[in-house]
Amino acid sequence: MSFAIEVNQLQKTYTNGKTALSGVSLAVPEGSFFSLLGPNGAGKSTLINILADTVKPTSGSVQFLGHDLFSERAWCKRRLGVVPQEVAFDPFFAPRDILKITSGLYGVKPDKVWIEELLERLELTQHAGKNSRQLSGGMRRRLLVAQALVHKPKIIILDEPTAGVDVELRKRLWDFMRELNRNGSTILLTTHYLEEAEELCNQVAIIDKGQVLTSQSMTSLLNSVGSSTLALGYHSPLHITAEQHITLEDFSPRVDGNALLLTLKKDTAGNSNFNDAYQAAISCFGASSTVSIEDEDLEDVFLRLTNNPAEVQA
Amino acid sequence: MNWYGCYTLFTREVRRFLNVNMQTIVAPALTAVMYLIVFSYAMGDRQVPGMEVDYFNFLIPGLVMMAMLQNAFANTSSSIMVGKLMNVQIILMMAPLSALELIVAFLSAAVVRAVIVGVVLLLVLVPFTHIPIGNIGFILFYGICGSIIMGAMGLIGGMWSKTFDDMALLNNFIIMPLTFLSGVFYSVKQLPEMWQSVNHWNPFFYLIDGFRFGFLGVGDTDPYKAMSIVLIATLISIAACLKLWSLGWRLKE
Numbered sequence A: 001m002s003f004a005i006e007v008n009q010l011q012k013t014y015t016n017g018k019t020a021l022s023g024v025s026l027a028v029p030e031g032s033f034f035s036l037l038g039p040n041g042a043g044k045s046t047l048i049n050i051l052a053d054t055v056k057p058t059s060g061s062v063q064f065l066g067h068d069l070f071s072e073r074a075w076c077k078r079r080l081g082v083v084p085q086e087v088a089f090d091p092f093f094a095p096r097d098i099l100k101i102t103s104g105l106y107g108v109k110p111d112k113v114w115i116e117e118l119l120e121r122l123e124l125t126q127h128a129g130k131n132s133r134q135l136s137g138g139m140r141r142r143l144l145v146a147q148a149l150v151h152k153p154k155i156i157i158l159d160e161p162t163a164g165v166d167v168e169l170r171k172r173l174w175d176f177m178r179e180l181n182r183n184g185s186t187i188l189l190t191t192h193y194l195e196e197a198e199e200l201c202n203q204v205a206i207i208d209k210g211q212v213l214t215s216q217s218m219t220s221l222l223n224s225v226g227s228s229t230l231a232l233g234y235h236s237p238l239h240i241t242a243e244q245h246i247t248l249e250d251f252s253p254r255v256d257g258n259a260l261l262l263t264l265k266k267d268t269a270g271n272s273n274f275n276d277a278y279q280a281a282i283s284c285f286g287a288s289s290t291v292s293i294e295d296e297d298l299e300d301v302f303l304r305l306t307n308n309p310a311e312v313q314a
Numbered sequence B: 001m002n003w004y005g006c007y008t009l010f011t012r013e014v015r016r017f018l019n020v021n022m023q024t025i026v027a028p029a030l031t032a033v034m035y036l037i038v039f040s041y042a043m044g045d046r047q048v049p050g051m052e053v054d055y056f057n058f059l060i061p062g063l064v065m066m067a068m069l070q071n072a073f074a075n076t077s078s079s080i081m082v083g084k085l086m087n088v089q090i091i092l093m094m095a096p097l098s099a100l101e102l103i104v105a106f107l108s109a110a111v112v113r114a115v116i117v118g119v120v121l122l123l124v125l126v127p128f129t130h131i132p133i134g135n136i137g138f139i140l141f142y143g144i145c146g147s148i149i150m151g152a153m154g155l156i157g158g159m160w161s162k163t164f165d166d167m168a169l170l171n172n173f174i175i176m177p178l179t180f181l182s183g184v185f186y187s188v189k190q191l192p193e194m195w196q197s198v199n200h201w202n203p204f205f206y207l208i209d210g211f212r213f214g215f216l217g218v219g220d221t222d223p224y225k226a227m228s229i230v231l232i233a234t235l236i237s238i239a240a241c242l243k244l245w246s247l248g249w250r251l252k253e
C-alpha cells in the first residue's frame, strides 16, 4: 500500500516547555478518508500544523507521497491543502480575490470555473464580492476551506472544518468532501463530532496526550476494540449468586432491574461470542422474554480508550 | 522556482497599498509639502553653509527620500504585522514559496510604493522651485537601495513585533530619530565636530546625502564611498531577511 502521509516518531516540545507530541507515528493510506480524533489538547492541531509547515517539529520526519517535507517543501506543499483550526483571513480583499490570490501563491493560474464552483459549493457566492471583514465566523471558516482546495490538492487536511458551521452547511460540506475523496483525494480531518467521523471515514486514529492510542480502519476498530452488550429481559428483578457469577465471568455480568447485561467480545473478523454468552445466561436464569444487542459506537470506543488507554491491544 | 507565486504575492502587496492610497500616497505627499512650507519660511532664502545651494533646493531631495524610506518601511512592516494578527502569515507559510520568492515579492512591493511616493512628491514639490536633476543614476541607485534597506527593516521589524505597541516603539525610538537626524533638514557640516562623526554612523545619512547628490551634485560625503556602504548595507539586509524568514523567526513555533 502506498501512503499519502507518513509521520515518523514526531516529537514537539513548545518553547514554553509543554510537550504536545511525544513520538507520534502515523500512516495515512492514499485515497483514504482518515479521521484523527482526540480530546482537547491531545496534540491534533500540533500534528496538523507540523504537516502544514507552520510549526517546527522538535524531531521526527514527515513524508507526503514518499517525499520528505523538510527537504522537498515546495513539491509537498503544492500537493497539500490545509484548513487550519485558527481562523485566518485577509482583511484587505474580498473572498473571490482571496481565492485568486491563494491559487496564485501555489503557482497555479486562477481557474475561474473552479473558483466559482468552490464559492457555490461552500455557499459563498453571495458574499464573494464583499470585503472579508464583513463575513461571519462560519463564512470565514468556509472561505478557509475554499482556500485550501483552490489549487486542487491531492491531499486535503482539515482541522475542525465544521466548528461553528451550522447543521445544514455541515452536511453539505461533508458531501463535498466525500465527493473529493471519491475523485481520488486523500482526506485527513479532525472533528469532535464523532458520529460524523464514524459515518464518513474509513480510517481512524485516536491520539491523547501526544501519543497515538490506536490507528486502524474504522470497521476493524469498531469490531476489535468496540464491544457489544447483550441485554436479556426477565419478568422479575434478578440477583446473581456467586456461583452464577463464576459461570458468567467471561462476560462481566451486570444487572439492571429485570435485565441481565453481558459484554460480548468480537474477534478481528467481527464474529462475536454471542452464542456462548446466551447459552451461559440460559443455564443460569432460563429463557429470557426479550433479547437485544447494543453495539458500541465510535463515541463509546473513544471514551473508553481515552479514559483507559491500557485497554488498547490493537 | 515558483515565480508565479512570487509575482502573485507582489501584486497582492501592491494592490494592498493602492487600495488605501489616501493613506499611503496622498498623506505622505501632504506631510512633505507642509515640511517644505514651514522650514523654508523659517529659514528664508538662506544658503546652506559650505554649499552653493539654496536651502529650499537642499531640502527637497531630503524630504523626498525621507518619505520614500518611511513608506518602504511602512509597507512591509504593516503587511507582516496585520498578517500576524489576522493569521494570514499561516497562509503564506503553507504556500510553496521559498524564502527568496517571498522576500523578493515583499521588497519589490516596498520599492514600488517608495518610488510612487517619491515621484508624486517630486511632482508636487517641483512647481515650487527649479531643482536640477544632476545625475539620474545616483538618484535611482540611492532611491532603490534605500527602499530595499527600509523594506527589509520593516519586514524584520514586523516579524519582531508582537503587538502594535512594539511597532510604535520601533517607529518612535529607532526609525524616526534615524531619519530626522540624517541630515534631511540641515547639512552635517553645520554641526559640531562630535555630532558630525556620530552622523557618519547613521546609515540614513549616506542614503539621504547620496540621493541629494544625485540632484544637486554636492553633498556632505564622497558619494562613491557612500555608494559602497549603501550597497553592502542593502545586501546585508536582504540576507538577514532571507535567513530570518527561513528560520521562521518569531513566526513559527
Ligand SMILES: Nc1ncnc2c1ncn2[C@@H]1O[C@H](COP(=O)(O)OP(=O)(O)OP(=O)(O)O)[C@@H](O)[C@H]1O
Pocket: A014, A015, A016, A018, A019, A020, A038, A039, A040, A041, A042, A043, A044, A045, A046, A047, A085, B253
Ligand atoms: N503555541 C503553543 N505554545 C505552547 N503550548 C501549546 C501551543 N499550542 C498548543 N500548545 C499545547 O499543546 C497541547 C496540544 O495542543 P493542540 O492544539 O495540538 O491540541 P488539540 O488536540 O488540537 O486540541 P483541540 O481539540 O482543543 O483543538 C496542549 O496542551 C496545548 O496547551
Ligand SMILES: [Mg+2]
Pocket: A044, A045, A046, A085, A159
Ligand atoms: Mg486543535
